[in-house]
Amino acid sequence: MxxxxxxxxxxxxxxxxxxxxxxxxxxxxxxxxxxxxxxxxxxxxxxxxxxxxxxxxxxxxxxxxxxxxxxxxxxxxxxxxxxxxxxxxxxxxxxxxxxxxxxxxxxxxxxxVMGMILLTAPAPWEKRFGDDYYRALARITGTVFEGHAKGTPAIFGQITDRWVYTAILPKEVHAELKARRGESERMHQWLTDGGRDRLDQQIRMVTLIADSSIDRKDFEARCMQAFGLPGQLRLIYPQAA
Structure with a gap:
């Protein structure tokens, strides 16, 4: 019963x-x-x-x-x-x-929380991820970024989803955000002003971590330490000069 x-x-x-x-x-x-x-x-x-x-x-x-x-x-x-x-x-x-x-x-x-973070309809697109963010990801992943016109490697999307969106959103909000997003939309278009402010902060933090990392393994370890997400702990190398 x-x-x-x-x-x-x-x-x-x-x-x-x-x-x-x-x-x-x-x-x-x-x-x-x-x-x-x-x-x-x-x-x-x-x-x-x-x-x-x-x-x-x-x-x-x-x-x-x-x-x-x-x-x-x-x-x-x-x-x-x-x-x-x-x-x-x-x-x-x-x-x-x-x-x-x-x-x-x-x-x-x-x-x-949903009401504070998510909009009921997507806002017009505007650029939120700067070239410096993608250049930093390219360096730690050994890939090439030549501007949005030529596209970005799929691994950039995986890193962004895990260390930008998943790191700042409750899992239920993250799932709802993905469900609301249309094929031609970006997730940040569904964020409120407060949500976009928090997103911008996270982008800056991830960019700084990537810039100071030796490679992707080092980057992942630093992100796990900084954001507390579950994962296998690895050796954190000294900050790159």
């Missing part, structure tokens, strides 16, 4: 659980759980707003009016369960509620 996910809704500015869901999970009639909510309404309201709703077209058992229910916030849901005997069923439901509200908080935080 612990694998059953509790579905939450968003109401009154926060994640909430329908009182009918709690009753169903407890295996009791909703009217009994709802009676506890109305009986101790003032105490529930000490824990936050207590929205009551009616579902159009749904009839209460044995009644002629649309069924009323409450949308409980996290504290209110736990308070309602505290009014029940602490059986294995109640303990299991408490655990699933803890997980559901935790996941809701995590998702809300991720949505907030």
């Amino acid at each position: 612990s694998d059953n996910v509790i579905q939450l809704v968003h109401s009154a500015g926060e994640a909430r659980v329908d009182s009918r869901v709690i009753a169903e999970q407890l295996g009791v009639k909703h009217k009994h759980s709802f009676a506890l909510v109305t009986r101790y309404q003032r105490k529930f309201e000490e824990l936050g707003q207590l929205p009551f709703q009616k579902e159009v077209g749904r009839r209460a058992q044995g009644g002629g009016r649309a069924e009323r229910f409450a949308l409980l916030n996290e504290d209110q849901a736990y308070f309602l369960l505290s009014l029940s005997r602490n059986s294995d069923l109640v303990v299991d439901l408490k655990l699933r509620l803890v997980k559901a509200f935790r996941d809701a908080r995590n998702q809300a935080g991720l949505d907030s």
